[in-house]
């Protein structure tokens with residue numbers, strides 16, 4: 499596999515990874531951040547820190563396939579401990595993406611594989627993957 | 632029974648600050664003690680989910696805790712109290728208010744309406760073939776056009792049994808059926824208003840019980856587009872719209888919200904009286920809207936000069 503460029507953000511054809519952000523640009527535990535890695539015009543994935551590491555989920559509610567947040571980067575409950583779909587109020591475990599309450603109870607958010615390298619957070623997903631649209 | 636419509640919606644939430652910011656950005660006026668008002672005084676009330684003043688919750692916070700109906704006269708309060716105490720617990724409160732649960736378990740209260748008279752401008756239209764509404768030199772729009780929610784329009788509930796829920800509002804409280812999505816739910820109008828609906832019920836599994844959305848009337852379709860564009864520019868997430876509904880003819884634009892339901896801007900709804908015959912149509916994209924758009928960033932059909940100069 500080709501070495502990763504040190505100026506991420508300019509995906510090239512054949513990439514199997516998609517850069518999201520520098521690790522220190524990720525907010526602390528209790529907050530989340532949305533990303534639009536495929537430049538689709540809205541945030542299609544979101545990342546959050548947990549005590550044991552980082553999670554990245556598709557911004558796609560299993561109930562109706564729509565974005566979860568009510569406002570830019572607002573994906574979490576008031577206490578920052580759960581993910582909420584602010585369309586119909588589904589509650590998800592932040593660690594696993596499992597829906598514990600709401601219309602899609604028992605279903606899960608799609609969790610995306612990630613790679614951390616040289617202080618950067620990458621998705622182990624090609625930039626043109628349909629997962630990012 | 633002279634029930635006018637919802638005067639207040641009371642929510643128990645986990646993030647009071649986020650909800651307060653949201654409702655203020657939406658255009659309601661903070662009036663203190665968690666109250667956010669439209670021009671006529673109808674309002675949304677936000678409280679912490681564990682506030683002891685709130686009736687018990689139906690689901691996890693954030694969620695609706697009480698729907699307050701405004702009525703036109705004291706006789707209506709007595710009539711409601713007499714009717715509902717036939718088969719359920721009814722509590723009387725300040726000013727003769729009546730408190731009881733509906734057949735789906737939503738906490739309702741009824742009180743003399745808080746709606747105050749107000750005037751606000753109409754969006755005047757120049758339509759060829761019809762006398763102009765805006766004469767010479769009157770401008771249709773303005774950069775600083777202010778859009779203010781005027782009055783609480785309607786609330787939409789997810790209910791586990793919409794036939795039973797409809798029967799309660801129609802047979803016990805005198806609501807009229809204006810239109811119905813077959814198998815999904817009825818649009819209902821109480822006797823004290825001509826608005827196409829102040830209540831729409833949607834059949835869902837029991838664990839989804841709650842508010843689907845609520846909306847305040849704006850002054851026009853233009854106001855819906857303008858207010859929604861500004862709300863989106865503040866970073867809020869569109870759920871559906873902008874577009875124009877078939878039943879009710881109202882313009883719509885729905886947003887996600889931290890209140891646990893969608894919040895809509897709507898305008899220009901049909902009026903009906905008791906001579907109207909309800910339409911029954913199957914639900915679906917075609918029957919629910921005349922048209923639907925997706926907002927995009929402002930754009931201008933020009934751009935940088937072509938590379939290499941003009942031909």
Ligand code: FES
Nearest residue numbers: 559561583585586
């Ligand atoms: S779309 Fe997420 S709860 Fe309905």
Ligand SMILES: [Fe+2]
Nearest residue numbers: 844846895897
């Ligand atoms: Fe609506």
